[in-house]
Amino acid sequence: MRRYKRTLAAAALATTVVTGTAGWASGSAQRAVTGPPAGSAAWRADGSLGRALPDPATASPARVARFFAALPSRQRQDLIRRHPLVVGNLDGVPVALRYEANALAVRAEHNPRYERLAEPGRQILAFDPRGRGQVAEVYGDLTTARRVSVVVPGSDIDAATFDRTKDPYGAPAGMAASLRAATGNRTAVIAWAGYTTPVGVGPDAATGDLAQAGAGRLARFTRGLAAAGVKEPVLFCHSYGSVVCGLAAHEVNASDIVVFGSPGMRADDVADLHTDARVWAAKDPSDWISKVPNVEFAGLGHGKDPTDPDFGARRVSAGDARGHTGYFAPGTESLRTFAAIAAGEITRGEVTRGEVR
Template sequence: MRRYKRTVVGLAFATTAVTGVTGWASGNSQRPVTGPPPGTAAWVGDRSLGRALPDPATTAPGRVADFFATLSPGARQDLVRRHPLVVGNLDGVPVKLRYRANSLALRGTPHERLARPGRQILAFDPRGRGQVVEVYGDLERARHVAVVVPGADIDARTFDRADDPYGTPAGMAKSLRAAAGSPTAVIAWTGYTTPVGLGLDAAQGDLAEAGAERLTRFTEGLAARGTPRPSLFCHSYGSVVCGLAADDVEASDIVVLGSPGMRAGSVADLRTDARVWAAKDPSDWISKVPNVRLLGLGHGNDPAAPGFGAQRVPAERAQGHTGYFAPGTDSLHTFAAIAQGEVQ
């Protein structure tokens, strides 16, 4: 009975800690954004090209890529103008068309800053709290690709907070790109609904399950465009997403950092052919989160524990829960080597 009570108390603490904030407060339960992009009905009903357009709800990214390959430059641009939200969010569409479509879709929104010259927005979905995917580097010519999958409290508004540069997907991606160099393109992927506050969402797997499906389709879209298999860098709750996606996602490496668990008992349970890595610095409060699962709460074993079977990433010089991508850290140095395929 004492052990059971300790576990329940530990899970209550885990609900607090996983969100990355201190103290108790009221959480906000989130409903995941799923399904095809906004504007799909108008897109499906469009016969301006004299033929049906691929249904975003049912067409695989590879078939989308094949369809766009048959279009003239003028026809492609016409679809961008008529359906920017669909073209900008449809996996398999040529990269530069998506950049153009999302630039148009962002105009007049509260997130118009994302459309500033030089930014390469690969996806923008305004539903819910907003989802954003941004590319750093030349994705079409990159020899190596990395994808940063963030954790809780990240959305279109907090995607690139200036006051927490290495705790946001934009800051993590910029730092990794600088460390890895120009042959590597890095994608900041906030393509799922993340937990907010201190509700049960952060200790449950519902949002991660929805995110895993979207992450899998996203990597399928990269493969359809001939992009190299990416390495995934999954922070905090993002590692739960990557754990649930591991057996389907197109990835060369799965790197988890500050992870509360991957909803798996070991690397073998992930059923992936990707290499699995784990980093946890000594000062990260995530170490205080009990690695248990009970009644749907908690995310299971610690990926950084020796028994899990992941390759360990040194992180002694990282500080806190959001310091893994800080310049000069051993963790960032190793991340860059993994992204470049230099670590065996």
């Protein structure tokens, strides 16, 4: 009987995806951008230092950090000039060097879609022009902040929509800026659009292939932060981004994982995530994601709703948020609680189960 019900739920989900009901829209198939940064072949061939440079495909972030720590300033600058895309996207490279390298890389593209990213004062921690483009930007001082957060977005996010002004709280830049402001600018927040997201909410969004590719990139990214001396972050994972965080949970470097507007984390409960991080979940009553069946069957769907009490996450009140992208809107209960989590104001012993306001 249980299998029969799961089959019916999977069929309902498939119908939802195909017909575009319940807020789902048709989407085009995407090919995930994976592997080492663009320009890695030229980096490997570079013998200017008289020795091999760390292989971007195999060197750990810790190994990369040790390599750069041993270089004199002149050699660091030479590598930035010769290989900005590699230095700017290689996890483990010191944060300030990544900012400098990515500023060069963005300007070198001469592409109108990246003009805003090239504005003075922006701290671009990652920039990959391949595919639809991937970006990570830092709000605050990442190297001195005592508390750090990373925003992981969902569908339809790329270099062009990363910092959109329409519906800003559904874009990583808008979410990150709002979160940092809500903490009184006491934290650093990274808007991380570092994986290939689904376009629309069609078959790509209903399966886990892009999330699996993104999970590996997210795990390495957080290891790179640790290697660069950055504090263990809190992950804020929206919509399909919560699938990425669920698949990365067992190897990601994070103190907390906060999911909101989630279709599921590809797990039956918190224990199934195999993480020591605290797990939080929020969903507002008007979010259309509630109409998507919470099932995972034959590769379709993402499993149990993380706000289900049986899942075991700490539930965050989101009663006054509006729609699928309203969780970071100023003045909402969800944003106030998110800010408290980001600032470390809710201790491990303060909450076990139930709803947090």
